[in-house]
Amino acid sequence: MKMELKDNIKRRNRSNGLFRYLVIAGAVVTIIPIFLIVGNLAVKGYRQINIAFFTQPAPDTFQAMTAAVSGEVIPGGIANGLTGSLLMVLLASLAAIPLGLMTGIYLYENGTKRYARFIRSLTEILQGVPSIILGIIAYLWVVKNITKGYSALAGSLALTIMMLPLIIRSTEETMKMIPVTIREAAFALGTPYYKMIYKILIPVSFSGLATGVLLALSRILGETAPLMLTALGSPAISFDITKPVSAVPLLIWDFYNDPNMVNLVWSASLFLMVFVLSMNLLSRRIASKRKYI
Amino acid sequence: MSDTQNSEPVIKIENLFIAYEPGRYAVNDVSASVKRNSITAIMGPSGCGKSTLLRGLNRLHELYPDIETKGEILLNGQSIFSMSVIELRRKVGMVFQRPNPFPNMTIYENVLAGFSLNDIRLRKSQRDEIVENALKNVTLWDEVKEFLYRKGTFLSGGQQQRLCVARAIAFNPEVLLLDEPTSALDPVATSKIEDLLVELKKQYTLVLVTHNMSQAARISDESMFMYLGELVEAGRTETLFTNPKDARTEAYLTGKFG
Amino acid sequence: MNGDRVIKALLFISSLIILLLSAGIVLSLTGGAIPAFREYGPGFITSTVWNPTSGSEEYGAMPFIAGTVITSILALIICIPMAFSTSLFIAEYYRGTRTANILRSLIDLLAGIPSIVYGFWGFYALRPLLISTGLTDQGFGVFTASLVLAIMIVPYATSLSAEIISMVPAELKEAAFSLGATRREVIFNVVIPSARSGIVASFILALGRALGETMAVTMLIGNANLIPKGLFAPGNTMASVIANQFGEADGLKMSALIAIGLLLFVITAIVNAAGKMIIKRFA
Numbered sequence: 001m002k003m004e005l006k007d008n009i010k011r012r013n014r015s016n017g018l019f020r021y022l023v024i025a026g027a028v029v030t031i032i033p034i035f036l037i038v039g040n041l042a043v044k045g046y047r048q049i050n051i052a053f054f055t056q057p058a059p060d061t062f063q064a065m066t067a068a069v070s071g072e073v074i075p076g077g078i079a080n081g082l083t084g085s086l087l088m089v090l091l092a093s094l095a096a097i098p099l100g101l102m103t104g105i106y107l108y109e110n111g112t113k114r115y116a117r118f119i120r121s122l123t124e125i126l127q128g129v130p131s132i133i134l135g136i137i138a139y140l141w142v143v144k145n146i147t148k149g150y151s152a153l154a155g156s157l158a159l160t161i162m163m164l165p166l167i168i169r170s171t172e173e174t175m176k177m178i179p180v181t182i183r184e185a186a187f188a189l190g191t192p193y194y195k196m197i198y199k200i201l202i203p204v205s206f207s208g209l210a211t212g213v214l215l216a217l218s219r220i221l222g223e224t225a226p227l228m229l230t231a232l233g234s235p236a237i238s239f240d241i242t243k244p245v246s247a248v249p250l251l252i253w254d255f256y257n258d259p260n261m262v263n264l265v266w267s268a269s270l271f272l273m274v275f276v277l278s279m280n281l282l283s284r285r286i287a288s289k290r291k292y293i
Numbered sequence: 294m295s296d297t298q299n300s301e302p303v304i305k306i307e308n309l310f311i312a313y314e315p316g317r318y319a320v321n322d323v324s325a326s327v328k329r330n331s332i333t334a335i336m337g338p339s340g341c342g343k344s345t346l347l348r349g350l351n352r353l354h355e356l357y358p359d360i361e362t363k364g365e366i367l368l369n370g371q372s373i374f375s376m377s378v379i380e381l382r383r384k385v386g387m388v389f390q391r392p393n394p395f396p397n398m399t400i401y402e403n404v405l406a407g408f409s410l411n412d413i414r415l416r417k418s419q420r421d422e423i424v425e426n427a428l429k430n431v432t433l434w435d436e437v438k439e440f441l442y443r444k445g446t447f448l449s450g451g452q453q454q455r456l457c458v459a460r461a462i463a464f465n466p467e468v469l470l471l472d473e474p475t476s477a478l479d480p481v482a483t484s485k486i487e488d489l490l491v492e493l494k495k496q497y498t499l500v501l502v503t504h505n506m507s508q509a510a511r512i513s514d515e516s517m518f519m520y521l522g523e524l525v526e527a528g529r530t531e532t533l534f535t536n537p538k539d540a541r542t543e544a545y546l547t548g549k550f551g
Numbered sequence: 552m553n554g555d556r557v558i559k560a561l562l563f564i565s566s567l568i569i570l571l572l573s574a575g576i577v578l579s580l581t582g583g584a585i586p587a588f589r590e591y592g593p594g595f596i597t598s599t600v601w602n603p604t605s606g607s608e609e610y611g612a613m614p615f616i617a618g619t620v621i622t623s624i625l626a627l628i629i630c631i632p633m634a635f636s637t638s639l640f641i642a643e644y645y646r647g648t649r650t651a652n653i654l655r656s657l658i659d660l661l662a663g664i665p666s667i668v669y670g671f672w673g674f675y676a677l678r679p680l681l682i683s684t685g686l687t688d689q690g691f692g693v694f695t696a697s698l699v700l701a702i703m704i705v706p707y708a709t710s711l712s713a714e715i716i717s718m719v720p721a722e723l724k725e726a727a728f729s730l731g732a733t734r735r736e737v738i739f740n741v742v743i744p745s746a747r748s749g750i751v752a753s754f755i756l757a758l759g760r761a762l763g764e765t766m767a768v769t770m771l772i773g774n775a776n777l778i779p780k781g782l783f784a785p786g787n788t789m790a791s792v793i794a795n796q797f798g799e800a801d802g803l804k805m806s807a808l809i810a811i812g813l814l815l816f817v818i819t820a821i822v823n824a825a826g827k828m829i830i831k832r833f834a
Contacts, residue, residue, distance in 0.1 A: 009379050012412060016733035023644055026636025030709070031657045033702045037664060037672050102565035109562065119566050122573045128823035129576070129816060130763025132790045136797070136812045140579050161572060168569070194558035222665025225765035225794050232798075249667050256671050256770070269668045280663045284656075351729055358648070382731035393722045397744035410732035410740055457726070464730070 038273070045270030048263050053077035053271075057237055058251055058264070065260040078268050080237045081251035084152065087239055088231065088247060089217065091156035096163035097213060103164075104171025105197060120172075127165035134158045135226030143230060152245040155231030162223065163216040170212025174205045207286050214283035218276045224249035248272050301370075302326035303468060303498045304350065309364035311345050311354060319345040321522035322364075327468070327515070332490060332499045334513035334530065336506060338550055342522040343502045347470050350500065351385040352378050368468070379411065386461035390473040392453035394445035394460070401441040403456055404428060407464045427459040430496075431489055451482025455489065462497065469493065471501045475508065487512050506546060510534055518542045580816060583809035590803060595810060601776040603804055610807035612814060617778045618786040619815070622693055622768060623761040626700035627754060633701070634708035634757070635750075641709070642716035643738060655710070662706035670770035673699040678771075687783040691773035694783050699767050708757035715749030715833075716742060748833040755826035762819050765790040789815040 052075070059067075059076030067075060103119070110116040135158050142154035178201065186200045202209070224247075227233075232244040233254060252268045255261040304327040311320040319342045327333045335343040348354045350366060352373060366373045373381050386407075394403045404424045408415060415423070424441065428434040433455045437448070445456055454474060461469055471490070475483040490499055491512055503509050509516055510530060517527040518541075526533060526542045537543040544550060587610065588595055598611025637658065645651040677699065678690030687694070719742050727737045743750070773785020774795060789811045797808050 008412060009377055012379070012733050012736065013377075016735040019735040019738075020644065023636045023639045026633055027640040027654060030633040030637045030705055031654065031661075034657055034661055036676065037668070038660075040672060040676050041668070099565050099568055102562050103569060106562035106566045116566075119569050122569050124827060125820050125823070126569065126573060126576075128759055128763075128819055130765065130790055130819055132763070132765045132793050133576075133580070133812050133816050136583070136793065136809060137576050137579055139797070140583060140809075141575075164569070164572075192555055194554040197558065218663060222663075222667070224665070224667045225790070228794055229797050249665060252667050252671070253766075256667075256674075265671060269665075269671065273664055273668055276665060277660060277663050280659065284659075353725060353729055356725070356728060379731040379733070382729055387726070387729035389722050389726060391722060393720070393726050395723065395726070395741060395744075397741075406727070407730040410727055410730050410736050412736070460726075460730070470729075 041266060041270040041273060044263075045266035045268075048267035049271065053267060054082065055079050057235060058246070058254070059261070060235070061258050061260050076264075078248055078251050078264075078271070080235060080246045081248040081268070083237045083239065084231065084234070084245035084250070085221065085247040087241065087245060088152050088155045088159055088227075089220065091152070091241065092159035092163055092220065093213075093217070095156070095160045096167055096216070100164050100167025100216075101171050101202075101209065104168045105175065105201070107168065107172045108175040123165045123168050126161070127169070130225075131158070131162060131223050132225040132229070134161045135229035137161070138226065138230045147242045149242075150230060150232035150244040152231055152241040152243065154229075155227050155245065155247070156241070158226035158230050159220045159223065162220050162226070166216040166219060167212055170215065171205075171209055174208030174212065175201060177208065178204055207289070211283040211287045214279050214286070218279035218283070221279070222249060222272060222276050224253055228253070301329070303329045303369060304500070305365075305367040305370075306346075306349075307365040307367070309346070309349060309366060310362065311342075311349055312361040313357070313359065315361065318342075318522050320349065323519075323522075323524040325517055325524055325527050327498060327500055329498050330494055330496075331514040332494050332501055332512055333515040333517065334509035335500065335502045335517045335519060336504070336509050336545070337519035338545065339504065340521075341519040343519050344472055346519065347472055347500060347502045350468070350470055351382055351387055353387065383407075383411075383464055384466050385468045385470060386464060386466040387470045387472065388454070388457050388461050388474050391477045392450055392457050394448075394453050394456050396444065396446055398444070399442045400437055400445045400448075400456060403445050404459050404463050406460055423463050427463040428456075430462060430493070431455040431459045432485075433459060449482065450478050451485055454478060454482070454486060458486075458489065458493075462493070466497065468498045468500065471499065473502055473504060476504065483508075518545060520545070576816075580809060580813040583806060584813045586803060586806035587810040590806075595807070596814065599778060608803055610804065612789070612807075612811050614777050615787055615789040615792050615811055616814065616818075618693070618772065619762055619788040619790070619818075621779060621786070622697045622700055622772065622788060623758055625693065625697035626704060626761045627758050629698060629701035630705050630708055630757060631754065634705050634712060634754070637705070637709045638712035638716055638750075639738065642713040643742065644734075646717065655713070658706045658709050661702065664703075666703070666764060666766040667770075669699050669703055670767035673767060673771045689773070689785075691771060692783045692785050693772065693779045693781075696768045696772040696788075699771055700761050700764055703764065703767060704757040704761050707760055708753050711753035711756065712746075712750045715746045715753065718749075719745045748829050752826045752829035752833065755822060755829065759819055759823040759826060762822060763790060763815065765794050769794050 054077055056077040057080040058078060107116050107120055138154045138158040142157050143150055147153055182200065182204060183196065186196045227247050227250050231247060231250065233246045233250045234244045238245055248268060249272065252265055252272065255265040255268060306323055306325045309320055309323045310318050312318045323346060335346060337343050345354060354360055368384060395406055398406060401424055402409065404427050405420055425434060428437065433452060436452060445453060448456065475486050478486065487508065493499060501513060513530045515528065516530040516533045518525045518533065520541050526537060526539045533542065534546060537546060591598065591610065595610070595612055597613050599613045600609045600611045601614060602609045637654065641651045641655055673695060677695060681687055681695055682690045723741055723745065724737050727741045732740065768788050769791035772787060772791060774787050774791065775785040776787050776792065779786030793808050793812055800808055
C-alpha cells in the first residue's frame with residue numbers, strides 16, 4: 001500500500017495544482033471584459049466631454065455630419081437627456097420611495113402572516129419582470145389612456161414599478177437587522193407605535209435605507225427599453241410631464257442609430273457608466289460605514 | 294514491540310512557535326513529547342493555544358494564510374514538515390468538536406471517506422472489512438449495521454461522533470488527535486466516548502484537547518497545561534493534579550480561572 | 552392610539568398597491584393579448600410566420616421564443632465556467648484576502664454597466680473581433696448576442712454562488728483535509744455536494760435575468776424574424792422584437808406583441824420562481 005500511496009500523491013498534487021490554475025485563469029478571463037469596456041469607453045469618449053456636453057441639447061444629424069467630416073468635436077451635448085432623466089427619476093422616486101418604504105415596513109412588522117408572505121412573493125415576482133414588459137404596461141395605462149401620447153409620466157410609471165420591489169426588499173432587510181432590543185427599549189418607555197416608526201426605526205436604519213434607494217436609482221438610470229415605449233425621446237429640454245421627453249440612455253440609442261453621431265455615443269455612454277458606477281460606490285461606502293447595521 | 298521502541302515518544306515537539314499575526318504567538322515556545330499508546334490531555338482556559346497546538350500536529354493550521362510557524366515537530370523521529378502533508382494525515386487522524394459526518398455520504402461511505410478522498414481504490418471485500426472493523430472498534434457496529442446505506446445525519450450526536458472516530462481510525466493511523474470531542478455531547482454520550490478512548494489507546498496514541506478538567510483527570514495518562522500560548526507544566530496526570538509545580542497550574546485546577 | 556391605527560392602515564394600504572400592480576399587470580397583458588389569440592388561436596405560440604403586410608397579416612411567436620431560449624441558454628453555458636471559477640476564487644482559494652475583495656468589487660462593476668452600453672460595446676468592439684476570426688460575416692447573430700449576455704449575467708451567478716459556497720461549514724472541510732485530501736478533492740467531494748442546490752439556483756436565477764435582457768441583445772442579434780439557422784446566424788428575441796416594433800405597431804400587430812410580452816412574463820416568472828424555491832428549500 002505504501003508504494004501505491006507515493007504514486008498517488010504525485011498525481012493528486014499535480015491535478016490539485018492544475019485545477020488551481022484553471023480557477024485563477026477563469027477568474028481572470030471573467031474580469032477582462034470590465035477592463036475592455038471601461039477602457040474603450042474612456043479612451044474614445046473623453047474627448048467629447050466638456051462643459052457644452054452637459055449644457056447643450058443633442059445636435060441634429062446635419063450638425064453632427066459637418067463636424068464629423070471636418071474632424072471636429074461634434075457640437076451639442078446631452079442636456080435634453082439629462083433633464084429628461086432627472087425629471088423622470090425624480091417623479092419615480094417621489095412615488096416609489098414612500099410607497100416602497102411603507103410597504104417594506106408593513107412586511108417587516110407583519111413578517112410571517114399569510115397575507116404578508118403573499119405580498120412578499122408578489123414583490124419578488126415583480127422584481128423579476130423584464131423592464132420591457134413594464135414599458136408595455138406603462139404604455140397601455142398612461143400613453144393610451146392618460147396622456148394620450150408618449151410622455152414623461154408614462155416613463156416615470158415604468159421606472160416607479162422597477163424601483164418599488166428593490167426598495168421594498170432593502171427596507172425590509174435593513175429593518176430586520178435592527179437589534180430587537182432597541183424596539184423593546186422604545187416600547188418600554190411607552191412610545192406609541194407610529195412614533196416608534198419615524199423616531200426610532202427609520203433614523204436607526206437610515207443608512208441602510210439610503211443604500212437601498214441609491215441602488216434602486218442606479219438600476220433605473222441605465223434603463224432604456226421601457227423608455228422607448230413610453231417617453232420616446234425629444235430634442236427639446238422640457239419639464240412637461242405630459243409630453244415626450246428624452247433621457248440619457250435614449251439619447252445613446254438615438255446616437256447609436258445615427259452614423260454621424262458615433263463619437264457622441266462613446267462620451268454619453270462613458271458619462272452614464274461613470275455616473276451609475278459612482279452611485280454604486282457611494283452606496284457601498286455608506287453601507288460600510290453603518291454604525292448599528 | 295521492544296522496550297526501546299516503547300519508550301521513544303511518538304511525537305516530539307521542539308520549541309514550537311505558531312503565530313496568526315506577526316508577533317502574536319498563539320503557541321509560544323512549546324516543547325513536549327507524547328508517549329506511545331497513551332492518552333495525553335492538553336488543558337487550559339480558552340485562548341490558551343491548546344487547539345492551535347493540536348492542529349499543528351497534523352499541520353491543519355496551514356489551511357489559514359499568514360500563519361507563521363517556527364520550531365520542529367517530530368513523528369517517530371521524522372519532521373512532519375519534511376514529509377508530504379497527505380502522508381502525515383494518514384498517520385495522524387483528527388476528530389473535531391462538533392460531530393461532522395459528511396452529509397452527502399452514507400454511513401458506509403463516511404467510514405471509507407479517507408480512502409475515497411485520497412482516491413484509493415479498494416475491492417468491495419476490503420471495503421466491507423474496513424467498515425466493519427472500524428465500526429466495531431467504536432462500538433457502533435451493532436447499532437448501525439442495518440443502516441449502513443443511509444446518510445449519517447439521522448444518528449444521535451454521540452453516535453455521529455463515534456462515526457467520526459471510526460472514519461479517522463479506518464486509516465489505521467498511529468496517532469489520533471481529538472479537539473474537545475465531547476463538548477457538544479450530552480453526559481451519556483460523553484461517557485460512552487470516554488470509555489471508547491480508553492479502549493482505543495491500546496491500539497493508537499491519543500492526544501486530547503479538553504476544557505473539562507475532570508475529563509482529563511478521568512481518562513488521561515499524561516497532561517499538559519497551557520496558558521496564554523505557553524506550556525506551563527506537563528507530566529503524569531495524577532502528579533499534575535495532586536501536586537502541581539506551577540502556581541498557575543494550581544490556580545487553574547482549583548477553579549480560580551478558566 | 553388613533554395615530555397608531557392611522558399608521559397601520561396606511562401601511563396596509565401601501566401593501567395593497569403591490570397587489571393592485573401585480574393584478575393590473577397580468578390583466579392588462581392578458582387583455583391586450585386576447586385579440587391576437589382570438590385571431591390565431593393557441594397556434595400563435597408555435598407558429599413561425601411573421602408577416603406584417605396589411606391584408607394578409609399573420610403573426611406567430613415561435614421565432615422569438617426560440618431566439619430567447621437559445622440565446623439565454625447559450626449565455627448560461629458560456630457563463631457557467633466563468634462564474635464557477637470566479638466564485639471558487641472568491642469563496643475558497645483566496646477567501647478573505649484583499650485580492651478576493653477587489654475581484655468582488657470588479658464583478659459588481661460589471662453588474663452596474665447599463666445594458667445599452669454593453670450593446671454598443673458589443674457592436675463596436677466585439678463584432679470586429681469576431682469578424683476577424685472568420686466565423687461570421689457581419690458579426691450579428693446568436694453567438695455574439697449570447698456572448699455579451701453571458702458577460703452580463705456573470706455577476707449574478709457569481710455573487711450568489713460565492714455566498715453559498717462560503718456557507719459550507721469550515722469543520723466539514725477541515726475533516727476532509729485531516730483525512731489527507733488535497734484542496735481540489737475537498738472542493739469536489741465536500742464543498743460542491745454541500746453547495747450544489749444553491750449553485751444550481753444561482754444559475755437558474757441568472758438565466759431568468761438573461762431571458763428578459765433587451766437592449767444589448769437587440770443591438771447584436773440581427774433582428775431577423777425567424778428561427779436562427781445556425782450558431783452565427785441572426786435571429787430575434789421576444790424582448791427585442793417588442794422593443795423594435797412596438798413603437799409603430801397598432802391593432803393586431805400590437806396585440807401580437809403584447810401576447811409575446813405575456814409569454815415572456817410567464818416564462819421569466821416561472822424560471823425565477825423555480826430558482827427562488829430551490830434556494831429556500833436549500834437554505
